[in-house]
Amino acid sequence: MQKTANTVIIGGGMIGCAMAYELALRGMKDIVVVEKEYLCSGATGRCGAGVRQQWGTETNAILARDSVKRFEQMNEELEYDKDIEFKQGGYLLCAYTEAEWTQFHKNVELQKRLGIPVELVTPEGAREIVPHLNIDGLYGATFCGTDGHANPFHVVDAYAKAARRLGVVFETYTEVTGIKVENGKVKGVETTRGDIATPLVINAANYAAGLICKMVGFDLPLYPQRHQALVTEPVEPMQGPMVISFSRRLYCQQTPHGSFIMGVGDPHEPKDFNINSSWEFLEDVSRQVISVLPILKNIRLVRQWSGLYDMSPDANPILDQVPEVEGMWVLAGFSGHGFMVGPQTAVLVAQKITGEECFMPIERFSLDRFRRGELLLEPSVV
Amino acid sequence: MKQTEILVVGGGPAGLCAASAAAELGADVLILERDSKPGGQLVKQTHKFFGSKKQYAGDRGIQIGDFLLEQVESNPKVEVWPDATCLGIYEDGVVTAEKDDKHIKIKPERIIIATGAAEKALMFPNNDLPGIYGAGAVQTLMNVAGVVPGKRVLMVGAGNIGLIVSYQLLQAGVEVAAVIEAAPHIGGYLVHASKIRRAGVPILTSHTVKEAYGNDTLEGAIICRLDEKWQPIPGTEQDIKADVMCLAVGLSPLTELCWQAGCKMKYIAELSGHVPVRNEYLETTRPGLYVAGDVSGVEEASSAMVEGRLAGISAALSLGYGKDKAPQLQAEALAELKELRSGPTGEKIMNGIMKLLGKEGAAC
Numbered sequence: 140m141q142k143t144a145n146t147v148i149i150g151g152g153m154i155g156c157a158m159a160y161e162l163a164l165r166g167m168k169d170i171v172v173v174e175k176e177y178l179c180s181g182a183t184g185r186c187g188a189g190v191r192q193q194w195g196t197e198t199n200a201i202l203a204r205d206s207v208k209r210f211e212q213m214n215e216e217l218e219y220d221k222d223i224e225f226k227q228g229g230y231l232l233c234a235y236t237e238a239e240w241t242q243f244h245k246n247v248e249l250q251k252r253l254g255i256p257v258e259l260v261t262p263e264g265a266r267e268i269v270p271h272l273n274i275d276g277l278y279g280a281t282f283c284g285t286d287g288h289a290n291p292f293h294v295v296d297a298y299a300k301a302a303r304r305l306g307v308v309f310e311t312y313t314e315v316t317g318i319k320v321e322n323g324k325v326k327g328v329e330t331t332r333g334d335i336a337t338p339l340v341i342n343a344a345n346y347a348a349g350l351i352c353k354m355v356g357f358d359l360p361l362y363p364q365r366h367q368a369l370v371t372e373p374v375e376p377m378q379g380p381m382v383i384s385f386s387r388r389l390y391c392q393q394t395p396h397g398s399f400i401m402g403v404g405d406p407h408e409p410k411d412f413n414i415n416s417s418w419e420f421l422e423d424v425s426r427q428v429i430s431v432l433p434i435l436k437n438i439r440l441v442r443q444w445s446g447l448y449d450m451s452p453d454a455n456p457i458l459d460q461v462p463e464v465e466g467m468w469v470l471a472g473f474s475g476h477g478f479m480v481g482p483q484t485a486v487l488v489a490q491k492i493t494g495e496e497c498f499m500p501i502e503r504f505s506l507d508r509f510r511r512g513e514l515l516l517e518p519s520v521v
Numbered sequence: 522m523k524q525t526e527i528l529v530v531g532g533g534p535a536g537l538c539a540a541s542a543a544a545e546l547g548a549d550v551l552i553l554e555r556d557s558k559p560g561g562q563l564v565k566q567t568h569k570f571f572g573s574k575k576q577y578a579g580d581r582g583i584q585i586g587d588f589l590l591e592q593v594e595s596n597p598k599v600e601v602w603p604d605a606t607c608l609g610i611y612e613d614g615v616v617t618a619e620k621d622d623k624h625i626k627i628k629p630e631r632i633i634i635a636t637g638a639a640e641k642a643l644m645f646p647n648n649d650l651p652g653i654y655g656a657g658a659v660q661t662l663m664n665v666a667g668v669v670p671g672k673r674v675l676m677v678g679a680g681n682i683g684l685i686v687s688y689q690l691l692q693a694g695v696e697v698a699a700v701i702e703a704a705p706h707i708g709g710y711l712v713h714a715s716k717i718r719r720a721g722v723p724i725l726t727s728h729t730v731k732e733a734y735g736n737d738t739l740e741g742a743i744i745c746r747l748d749e750k751w752q753p754i755p756g757t758e759q760d761i762k763a764d765v766m767c768l769a770v771g772l773s774p775l776t777e778l779c780w781q782a783g784c785k786m787k788y789i790a791e792l793s794g795h796v797p798v799r800n801e802y803l804e805t806t807r808p809g810l811y812v813a814g815d816v817s818g819v820e821e822a823s824s825a826m827v828e829g830r831l832a833g834i835s836a837a838l839s840l841g842y843g844k845d846k847a848p849q850l851q852a853e854a855l856a857e858l859k860e861l862r863s864g865p866t867g868e869k870i871m872n873g874i875m876k877l878l879g880k881e882g883a884a885c
Contacts, residue, residue, distance in 0.1 A: 415612045418626060 145169040150343035152183035156298035157485035163305035185446025195518040202480035209482035219297040228379035230286035240278035257283040271434040325466035346447035348471035367445040373397030448475040454517035458504035525551040528629035533561020535814025535829035536635035537589040542833030544598035546843030560586030565664040576823035638772035638815035646732040652739030656769035671765035683769030684713035701728040791873025792818030802835040
């Protein structure tokens with residue numbers, strides 16, 4: 140393994156691979172990505188794979204809006220030899236409570252101002268978009284037709300291949316064991332396969348980002364939270380959009396090959412690193428999905444799994460340097476939507492690091508916001 | 522939530538023997554069996570078993586299966602659930618199953634996994650054409666469902682399954698074009714090989730399938746000879762017309778539940794793949810979880826039955842049953858296993874088990 144690098148990126152998921160590509164694209168040489176297991180083995184490969192612009196905070200909405208444009212062109216831009224399977228069937232966000240419906244009106248106002256093509260729809264209108272939707276008790280829904288979902292394994296593969304062509308080196312099955320700091324400056328990364336001297340470390344380790352920051356004595360305000368998902372047998376294509384209900388904690392999409400992927404959030408989930416699957420989840424998600432999409436009651440499950448969200452205090456990402464450790468960047472706290480905002484997040488941070496003009500003020504994602512109590516509280520998370 | 526002392530997953534020879542042995546010592550046992558009739562692969566084995574009388578030598582597989590099933594059904598301590606598929610083992614110790622279209626939760630104190638093995642496939646062009654089967658599947662089709670698979674069969678693999686199924690195909694009036702075997706010698710017992718040779722079926726060693734062909738279903742296959750490095754020899758291709766191809770190229774342990782349960786797993790070629798690490802009494806690295814039969818390493822039904830008995834006794838003993846006689850019964854089972862594994866095939870198995878127990882090179 141090489142002994143020196145200009146930049147060491149920790150984490151071979153969506154953020155780490157996109158970051159490597161964007162930095163290399165801007166002319167940075169000698170970039171190494173270290174990954175504990177294999178590429179896409181962590182949160183990215185376990186995610187629900189949705190890409191939505193319908194967020195309740197401007198920060199998330201802008202990152203997602205601009206990332207959609209990147210997903211649309213990604214096969215061409217990254218000269219990918221396969222297909223990232225970006226399907227823009229839209230997102231239908233269903234309001235089954237009055238509080239949600241009120242929030243949705245605010246969200247739509249914000250999203251429209253940002254140029255996101257979103258509409259409020261009546262229950263009947265929602266049923267025209269998803270004919271098998273249960274509209275009993277539905278107040279209404281919002282729909283954005285350019286939302287969708289992509290295949291996270293292909294997206295990461297596309298970024299990694301493009302980054303490799305630009306000279307980025309990927310070291311898999313390499314775990315970071317320490318960060319060397321001297322006089323308040325990063326000097327290197329210690330791994331299970333040797334040390335790499337570097338002045339710049341980008342911590343894109345998702346739920347493990349807190350552990351990495353602890354290595355330099357910094358307590359990142361993050362906690363890991365398990366989220367479970369399942370996939371069904373493939374059936375005839377019947378559902379264009381991703382269907383979401385926040386009050387029923389549910390998301391559910393049909394992939395291009397016909398399988399349904401779905402998950403529910405568990406409000407009682409403990410804050411720990413456990414990623415075992417539970418039988419309770421199967422029963423919970425079945426009840427919730429049948430209440431929203433009753434037609435799925437006879438579909439067979441193929442597999443269940445789980446992954447970790449890296450929850451930040453306001454469900455917005457942290458894109459900042461660790462205080463008093465020069466050269467130590469952290470990109471974490473994506474709170475379950477790092478995949479969909481990944482492309483533009485990487486652009487924003489790469490612009491900052493290489494001294495380009497940023498397309499939006501990166502300071503809005505600073506660590507300082509928690510100290511100042513100026514949280515970007517995101518109301519729309521499953 | 523269904524409670525039981527010992528849950529046995531799989532009602533084949535290992536599972537049925539495990540259940541009987543544990544129940545005889547006084548434990549309550551529940552058997553989950555995916556099929557509608559327990560017995561595992563015995564339900565289709567019309568041939569007579571070899572070996573010692575203790576493992577029912579001289580009886581036909583189907584008779585042994587019926588006998589083992591009667592034994593558990595006549596024991597009030599054993600509950601048998603046919604048509605019940607085990608779905609998962611979770612970290613809280615709950616085992617889930619599908620039965621009567623319901624998601625059933627079971628909380629056992631001990632678990633014995635006896636899920637057996639699955640037939641391996643073989644890679645060659647067009648290996649997904651209809652008409653290409655596992656040999657064991659064809660045996661089920663004929664001997665359980667009473668349906669012949671076609672008119673003319675190419676058998677791939679000259680181990681015991683390939684040889685026995687070839688003979689049963691002949692008995693059912695199906696033509697067997699040839700038995701081909703990639704290894705330079707026949708893997709199964711000579712007595713089975715001689716029977717089909719006498720019937721005029723050629724057994725071609727050092728041969729493999731190059732490709733299969735056919736429009737909608739299998740019409741034939743191109744086979745070729747292999748050199749001593751198992752590489753195809755150009756110019757040795759032969760066209761064999763056949764509407765059925767049976768693959769008898771070995772079995773893989775069905776270890777999904779062991780993986781999900783978090784058992785430590787090890788790849789042991791002699792045992793046919795990844796198998797759970799376990800101690801002499803068949804307890805895995807997950808306390809209270811035992812394995813028996815092909816899931817712990819592919820062997821024969823005879824050793825599966827003894828392993829089942831050993832796992833059943835050990836699980837019952839760990840719950841406090843049979844403290845007086847269980848150690849003696851365990852010793853007897855271990856001695857029987859040693860005897861069964863004394864031949865040349867047994868030596869390979871013993872090497873594998875020694876690797877699994879971390880005792881490589883030790884005398885066995």
